[in-house]
Amino acid sequence: MSTAKRSVPFSLSRLGIVAGNTFLEAVRQKLFNFLLLLAVALVASAQLFREFNFGSSELKFIADFGFGAMVFFGSILTIAATAQLFFSEIENRTALTLLAKPIWRTEFIFGKLLGVFAVVGVFCALTTGLLLALIYNRETALIEAHPEAFEAGRLIHYGDLLMMGVLQWLKFGVLAAITLLVASFSNTNLFTVVMGFFMLVICHLQYLARDAYSHVTALPLRLLVQGLGYVFPNFQVFNLADQIGIGQGIDPMVFVRVGGYALTYIAVFGALAVYSFSQREI
Amino acid sequence: MNVAPVPPSLPHAAITITGLTKDFSINLRGVKLRAVDNLTLAVPEGQVFGLLGPNGSGKSTTIKIILGLLEPTVGECQVFGVPSGRVDSRLNVGYLPEAPYFYRYLSGTELVRFYGRICGVPKARLADRVREVIDWVGLSAAAHRRVGTYSKGMLQRIGLAQALVHDPRLIILDEPTAGVDPVGSAEISELILKLKTQGKTVLITSHLLAQIEDICDRVAILDRGKLILEGAVAELVGRQDQQALIVDTLPASELEELRGWLTARGHTLSAVEQPRTRLDQLFLNKISRSPKNGGQA
Numbered sequence: 001m002s003t004a005k006r007s008v009p010f011s012l013s014r015l016g017i018v019a020g021n022t023f024l025e026a027v028r029q030k031l032f033n034f035l036l037l038l039a040v041a042l043v044a045s046a047q048l049f050r051e052f053n054f055g056s057s058e059l060k061f062i063a064d065f066g067f068g069a070m071v072f073f074g075s076i077l078t079i080a081a082t083a084q085l086f087f088s089e090i091e092n093r094t095a096l097t098l099l100a101k102p103i104w105r106t107e108f109i110f111g112k113l114l115g116v117f118a119v120v121g122v123f124c125a126l127t128t129g130l131l132l133a134l135i136y137n138r139e140t141a142l143i144e145a146h147p148e149a150f151e152a153g154r155l156i157h158y159g160d161l162l163m164m165g166v167l168q169w170l171k172f173g174v175l176a177a178i179t180l181l182v183a184s185f186s187n188t189n190l191f192t193v194v195m196g197f198f199m200l201v202i203c204h205l206q207y208l209a210r211d212a213y214s215h216v217t218a219l220p221l222r223l224l225v226q227g228l229g230y231v232f233p234n235f236q237v238f239n240l241a242d243q244i245g246i247g248q249g250i251d252p253m254v255f256v257r258v259g260g261y262a263l264t265y266i267a268v269f270g271a272l273a274v275y276s277f278s279q280r281e282i
Numbered sequence: 283m284n285v286a287p288v289p290p291s292l293p294h295a296a297i298t299i300t301g302l303t304k305d306f307s308i309n310l311r312g313v314k315l316r317a318v319d320n321l322t323l324a325v326p327e328g329q330v331f332g333l334l335g336p337n338g339s340g341k342s343t344t345i346k347i348i349l350g351l352l353e354p355t356v357g358e359c360q361v362f363g364v365p366s367g368r369v370d371s372r373l374n375v376g377y378l379p380e381a382p383y384f385y386r387y388l389s390g391t392e393l394v395r396f397y398g399r400i401c402g403v404p405k406a407r408l409a410d411r412v413r414e415v416i417d418w419v420g421l422s423a424a425a426h427r428r429v430g431t432y433s434k435g436m437l438q439r440i441g442l443a444q445a446l447v448h449d450p451r452l453i454i455l456d457e458p459t460a461g462v463d464p465v466g467s468a469e470i471s472e473l474i475l476k477l478k479t480q481g482k483t484v485l486i487t488s489h490l491l492a493q494i495e496d497i498c499d500r501v502a503i504l505d506r507g508k509l510i511l512e513g514a515v516a517e518l519v520g521r522q523d524q525q526a527l528i529v530d531t532l533p534a535s536e537l538e539e540l541r542g543w544l545t546a547r548g549h550t551l552s553a554v555e556q557p558r559t560r561l562d563q564l565f566l567n568k569i570s571r572s573p574k575n576g577g578q579a
Contacts, residue, residue, distance in 0.1 A: 017396065029387060097384070097441075
């Protein structure tokens with residue numbers, strides 16, 4: 001097992017082991033309990049909407065509220081979990097023991113990213129599943145109470161809601177990759193979390209800057225704005241709330257394009273995090 | 283005495299360090315701190331090698347360079363002939379860090395299995411190998427407890443188990459007895475000597491010089507990043523021009539007679555002392571605890 005010299009190729013298996021351990025850390029510490037608590041809170045708060053009855057608008061409202069809660073808590077969870085799961089390795093010096101093994105730093109960084117992505121995936125699956133169940137139950141109750149309003153069948157496109165859940169998960173993946181990039185050169189957990197939230201705000205608002213400068217004629221400024229538009233992902237592209245549930249629905253091609261957009265940014269920010277981390281002296 | 287470094291071209295060197303210098307930037311104006319200064323050293327294969335020095339002498343920085351965790355500013359370091367910056371240089375290295383802190387949420391078995399998988403121990407052998415090394419370090423009884431509940435001595439031993447799980451040829455132990463009681467410390471010494479009998483190379487740093495003297499074949503002493511002494515322990519601490527004779531207690535008259543006999547032959551009786559047992563040995567004898575106590579350290 002230990003004599004001949006041999007090279008160590010990049011290994012998806014090692015990456016998966018790091019990801020699995022990251023996920024396990026999140027689950028065995030408080031994060032998973034936090035997830036469950038949020039999910040239960042969401043279900044409990046949704047019961048309040050049973051007091052209202054304004055047909056399809058109520059269902060749309062529940063969907064919007066549910067996804068709003070998912071985006072809000074999911075963003076907090078993504079930034080906090082990424083920073084915590086990375087810095088726990090650095091501050092506790094477990095990274096020292098791990099990186100002293102035959103493992104590439106690329107495997108370590110992408111393993112961390114995949115682990116956080118899995119944690120957020122569980123969160124999205126839970127909240128989306130609960131939301132779907134909630135809306136389905138409420139729609140069933142409304143159909144029984146007002147059959148005339150549902151003569152054409154159910155109003156809600158449940159597949160669209162599912163796609164929306166997947167898109168939010170991908171958006172959290174981009175946010176995790178950005179936070180990991182910050183963590184790779186940052187010295188403290190707090191700085192990483194604060195920067196993560198700054199980046200979240202910038203990515204949500206960058207479309208405003210692009211709109212405002214769309215009429216700029218000066219070429220250098222226009223190029224600068226366009227450049228920044230590419231550097232910071234536009235999180236508004238994930239917001240398909242107006243198209244979900246009721247109405248025309250989500251175009252599958254739009255879903256695929258937005259998915260590709262997210263995966264591209266995850267890969268680029270992840271690669272930058274690897275480069276930055278490879279320069280870091282542990 | 284023996285300041286000259288061991289030639290880096292030693293045929294069977296586990297570690298070869300040549301002209302190694304490491305600077306750290308300590309502020310934005312480019313002021314640098316030299317942690318290691320032109321170090322040339324070779325650690326022979328199959329020996330226990332002590333790297334000594336006061337705090338801040340560059341021991342940990344040297345170890346981190348050997349492990350590829352830091353890049354040298356100047357010079358080079360090879361592990362079994364492979365530059366230490368390459369991932370494959372760590373295939374045959376096991377490392378126990380100073381004051382180890384492991385994933386608290388894993389059990390001892392899970393922890394060792396995790397590192398075994400990272401090191402590529404074949405799946406078919408993994409379970410047996412994990413059990414074997416945990417048993418070897420005497421932690422079988424506590425293997426299913428979470429690492430977060432382990433004492434310092436147990437942490438050192440599980441750290442040793444994770445360092446050995448992939449059967450490396452070189453084991454690097456950074457302060458393995460720091461904060462460990464004399465019983466735990468003696469157990470670790472015993473394990474290190476067992477590793478030597480298995481043909482492993484061990485590089486150890488410790489402030490317990492008595493322990494180093496007992497277990498090391500060679501030592502190197504660093505101070506402010508520079509190598510100030512290197513050589514075989516027996517040569518460095520033994521006095522070649524004197525001998526000690528240990529006899530039963532002699533009456534004063536016979537002692538005088540012996541002194542006269544020696545003087546007549548041109549020798550000097552330098553000292554007459556009562557031999558002393560070492561305090562750590564006395565402590566261990568009085569405690570009389572079994573070396574392996576199932577993780578109750």
